[in-house]
Amino acid sequence: MGKRGEVFRITGARSSLSEDVRGRQRRYVISMLVRTLCVLLAVVLWDVQRYLAFAALAGGVLLPYFAVLIANAGRERAPGLPSTFAVPADTPLMLGPGGTGGGGDRGAA
Known part of the structure; x- marks a missing residue:
């Protein structure tokens, strides 16, 4: 069985800047x-259905504003990552001699 060229994202890292810009464009x-x-559509419908022509024209006038808002929406946040990591109070923050916790406690040997 040959390898498939699939790439799996295993981290919560954002997409690259070039991918983000390409998506916005x-x-x-x-x-x-x-x-x-x-x-x-507004030009074609002007003499046929005036109300639809006005609706299409309104879409043509308002859409650039919304297109810029959508394109400049900003980069997405990293999915599912907490902003800070909570460390339980009873967890030692550094290892002591011999790999034991407590930063100096040698324990009862």
Whole structure:
């Protein structure tokens, strides 16, 4: 059986900056394509169905604002990672001699 070229994300690390920028650009281009379709639809429907033409024109006017908001939404947060790590009070924070806990307690040997 040959290896498959799958890569699994095992950490909560964010996506790379280049992936983030590429995703933002893709969302913006898609939004602008929808805007262009709205304007074209408004032109085509102007003499046929005036209310739909106005609705399409409103979409064409308002969509750039929302496209910029969506594109500049910011990088996602790392999924599922706590902001701080809680350490129980009874846990020693450093190892003592011989790998025992307590920073100096040698224990009863």
